Amino acid sequence: MSTLPILFSFFDSESIVNHIHQALNYEIGKLQIHEFPDQEIVVKIESDLTMRDIIFVASLDHPNAKILPLIFAAETVRNLGAKKIMLIAPYLAYMRQDKIFEAGQGIIAQYFAKMLSQYFDSLITIDPHLHRIHSLKEIFSIPTAVLHATNAIASWISHQVVNPVLIGPDMESAQWVHEVAKKTNSPYVILNKIRKNDYTVEISENNIEHYRACIPILIDDIISSGMTLIETTKHLESLKMKKPICIGVHAIFSGDAYPHLMNAYVSKVVTCNTIQHPSNAIDISDEIIQFLKKEQTQLG
């Protein structure tokens, strides 16, 4: 009998699950979520889980309706005799709610982490939005590991772009942009963003026009409304820079954000497959595979 973990795919995470399966020979478990006419659901698992380690791969964008199915699946798996359950959340939601922004609010990132910690034994995620919370250890009570998309992004740039200049649209993006610049040996510039509300941002002045000969590559962690990138492209256009390539780690694209960004002053929009989306072109599975290879015994 195999003692390798069994993988379960949730919410369009098949591509990552299949890559892990191919690389590490982990079995892919069979799980059905049946929805009744009243929209309540029941989970059914057709694999023998007795004393097996379980890995759920579930991207947590648009999280509200996903959480009960995920919790019910975790509880069902545990009742069927599983040993440990690891959650691989390529995108971890609610990390931007990392402080009390107004009186009367709570710190939602904390509550979300506390809840996940009750149902899973460990968590792996890709580039969570760590800003005021500096480590997942501050909010999770289970072992966690943060993996990065920077290798995969750098590799894509190296293969696809000649003479790039990397641009971070705001200070929060500096961590990724700096890493990718190092790995690709490219110049980079970090801009200042002033967020006016959920949908409006403004970009401050800077010196990127020195790089007019280069192909600008905008890099951000989360593309949600897309306004940060769109404002940045307007700024580049006003400086007579070339049309930029926009790279996002997490392709949230709320509402019409994707067509809006495609119609902006951009040559291409490229994202990682942490959230399934037509713009996905950079596969981060290898980061997860390398981690599972080396670390699983320790973390599990």
Place this chain on the structure above:
Amino acid sequence: MSTLPILFSFFDSESIVNHIHQALNYEIGKLQIHEFPDQEIVVKIESDLTMRDIIFVASLDHPNAKILPLIFAAETVRNLGAKKIMLIAPYLAYMRQDKIFEAGQGIIAQYFAKMLSQYFDSLITIDPHLHRIHSLKEIFSIPTAVLHATNAIASWISHQVVNPVLIGPDMESAQWVHEVAKKTNSPYVILNKIRKNDYTVEISENNIEHYRACIPILIDDIISSGMTLIETTKHLESLKMKKPICIGVHAIFSGDAYPHLMNAYVSKVVTCNTIQHPSNAIDISDEIIQFLKKEQTQLG
């Protein structure tokens, strides 16, 4: 400073909250749920909650997308200094998932109750679907109270219908129908239902044609697909009974169930306001008010 509880209304529970407020003078708290473009939410509370008892009124039909907002609100309320949080769920979801129906499933009712028990200090609900689970104590680890819609339903029938015969469409409905028959001093009949799948049911033969002169009143706890009631009305039509009034405690009405039922052999569809719906005509607030008046100190 008042020491009465503060009421918060969730998911269209205003009518019940307003009735409690009017009867008991409990303050209605101000709570906003803001949704960001990525569909993540944040809760903001504008009332001073320090050392106050809190009551959430939240009907849990179509529960999957409601649970995170409810949990985040409970956590926020607790962080703002609230003493105890009571959940009044006029409709309690997932109670029909009360056993392992097929190998590989779990008992979802248990998981749901365990989860709610982690965030609330007590629970009140109206006529939960107690079938194989005989008491909420079996699945909740917090104090619970089950209130009944039978008084309110009996009162409505007494005021609106002359010469009724009450009809329970299946054995599970017997508990309600029997109670309402006693309170209204009416004859009643319980039918046998054979459920073939989520949408198909069959009614067995019986002797209700003895009541051809009466107005048939079908009573069920949950109207979801409506198929149970529709099949029963066909049966009544075939026996040349008068067009029945359909009364449901919980107006789930999945998909087109409501227009389908209205177009069936029925004279009227009437429900309690445990779930807000155009068919609501029976107010169950008084049951809650009487309970809070008598029992809150004990339960809280």
